[in-house]
Amino acid sequence: MAPKHKSFSSKSYLFLSISLLCIFSLIIFIFSKSSQPSSLSPSSFNYQSTPNFPADSIKVFILNLPRSLNYGLLDKYWSLTSDSRLGSEVDNEIRKTLVPKSSRFPQYPESPLIKQYSAEYWIMGDLMTPENMRMGSFARRVYDVKDADVVFVPFFATLSAELQLGVKKSVFRKKVDNEDYDRQREVVDFVMNTEAWKRSGGRDHVFVLTDPVAMWHIKAEIAPAILLVVDFGGWYKLDSKASNGSSSDMVQHTQVSLLKDVIVPYTHLLPRLDISENQKRDTLLYFKGAKHRHRGGLVREKLWDILANEHRVIMEEGFPNATGKEQSIKGMRTSEFCLHPAGDTPTSCRIFDAIQSLCIPVIISDDIVLPFEGMIDYSEFSVFIAVSDALQPKWLIQHLRGYSNPQKEKFRQNMAQVQSFFVYDNGHPGGIGPVAPNGAVNNIWKKVHQKLPVIKEAIVRDRRKPPGISVPLRCHCT
Numbered sequence: 001m002a003p004k005h006k007s008f009s010s011k012s013y014l015f016l017s018i019s020l021l022c023i024f025s026l027i028i029f030i031f032s033k034s035s036q037p038s039s040l041s042p043s044s045f046n047y048q049s050t051p052n053f054p055a056d057s058i059k060v061f062i063l064n065l066p067r068s069l070n071y072g073l074l075d076k077y078w079s080l081t082s083d084s085r086l087g088s089e090v091d092n093e094i095r096k097t098l099v100p101k102s103s104r105f106p107q108y109p110e111s112p113l114i115k116q117y118s119a120e121y122w123i124m125g126d127l128m129t130p131e132n133m134r135m136g137s138f139a140r141r142v143y144d145v146k147d148a149d150v151v152f153v154p155f156f157a158t159l160s161a162e163l164q165l166g167v168k169k170s171v172f173r174k175k176v177d178n179e180d181y182d183r184q185r186e187v188v189d190f191v192m193n194t195e196a197w198k199r200s201g202g203r204d205h206v207f208v209l210t211d212p213v214a215m216w217h218i219k220a221e222i223a224p225a226i227l228l229v230v231d232f233g234g235w236y237k238l239d240s241k242a243s244n245g246s247s248s249d250m251v252q253h254t255q256v257s258l259l260k261d262v263i264v265p266y267t268h269l270l271p272r273l274d275i276s277e278n279q280k281r282d283t284l285l286y287f288k289g290a291k292h293r294h295r296g297g298l299v300r301e302k303l304w305d306i307l308a309n310e311h312r313v314i315m316e317e318g319f320p321n322a323t324g325k326e327q328s329i330k331g332m333r334t335s336e337f338c339l340h341p342a343g344d345t346p347t348s349c350r351i352f353d354a355i356q357s358l359c360i361p362v363i364i365s366d367d368i369v370l371p372f373e374g375m376i377d378y379s380e381f382s383v384f385i386a387v388s389d390a391l392q393p394k395w396l397i398q399h400l401r402g403y404s405n406p407q408k409e410k411f412r413q414n415m416a417q418v419q420s421f422f423v424y425d426n427g428h429p430g431g432i433g434p435v436a437p438n439g440a441v442n443n444i445w446k447k448v449h450q451k452l453p454v455i456k457e458a459i460v461r462d463r464r465k466p467p468g469i470s471v472p473l474r475c476h477c478t
Helices: 002-034 071-079 089-097 119-128 157-171 179-192 195-200 295-307 322-333 350-356 395-401 405-422 440-463
Strands: 058-062 139-141 150-152 205-208 226-229 283-289 313-317 335-341 360-364
Touching: 058 119, 058 440, 071 157, 119 139, 119 157, 119 205, 119 440, 139 440, 150 440, 157 179, 157 205, 179 195, 195 205, 226 440, 283 295, 283 322, 283 395, 295 313, 295 335, 295 395, 313 322, 322 335, 322 350, 335 350, 350 360, 350 405, 360 405, 405 440
Parallel strands: 058 139, 058 150, 150 205, 205 226, 283 313, 283 335, 335 360
Antiparallel strands: none
């Protein structure tokens, strides 16, 4: 009996061992399969995955300029002891708390004088954001210029100009002892010596020139490029002080055009008011700003005299520094309409502050061009008045009083729908992080994308021209 029992035990153990081995192999197989993320697993949607860009996204190549021409200018700005210009108090306070070591992506100035032109910073921040974090961006960064639709020139032109104006304004319009001019020259000389510029004549290059005086000395040289500007006011007006009456220094209107260039919004300085927080508005019309302006802004002084003593109208002279900002917030949030007359140029950041404050813009500027037209219908939330009508005594006030409460409420509802279009700040330090899908940066790239067929056609036309043949830079268009 003993041998029989031993034989049975061996077979049992063998069967049990094989069974355990099979079970163990099955567990390993199942575990290995479960560790592979399926197409619907959460891991496929986190920032470790490659973002899905829209099929019609624009492909952007960033030109390799030295850091000294972009983020290095911020290092230079924050290293200043102070800035004595109006509105710079907030930055002087920030300097006291800054960590001595420089950051790779320093913050942009909070001084309203400079901050209103910060588009260059936020556009650059979006492109510098790591690929796996660029969720929702309309611009797709490429690393071979041959794959690009456009070439982005990463020069903080506005900050360069403002640095010069703050440190040594007396030489700003000169070329000698002018660091801003030296930087402009460095950028243009570098760009024009690249194969990308030679191939396209610069027509597919993108420059951000939000301050009307940005790259003032070399505007004519970069005129073929795609220019991101707040308006055309600084381009087709002759500055008598600079030219001494000579038209040879004039930058011709034919160098800018809505065919190739993009109007971008100023950066708003006042915080957004949600439509759910809107309250009763006791003031009919509100304005805060400088009374005396030049060129097209001369109408402002005339309007001031007409409106200053009208009932339920507030006309305040001032600048949106620390005190002025609080006054502007209160004024715009408690007024039904906000006056927007032309200044030194046809537009200003005031209109975008009004939109964020749900204060119906009253635009009195016959030459104004506005951001994202074609994507936005400003007449759905703004009132446009001809200068000739506005300067008739009592006309403007009577016109505004003719709007019913339901009409004004509809204006505000429509305004609330487009507030996000004019927001640059993505809420991330240094601007490095995902942008709002319907924010200012994406909408700027969408407008540039709309220009591509015209740009590509112009490049092809240039290539087939016989040697020695030249054509005007641009048509005169509106």
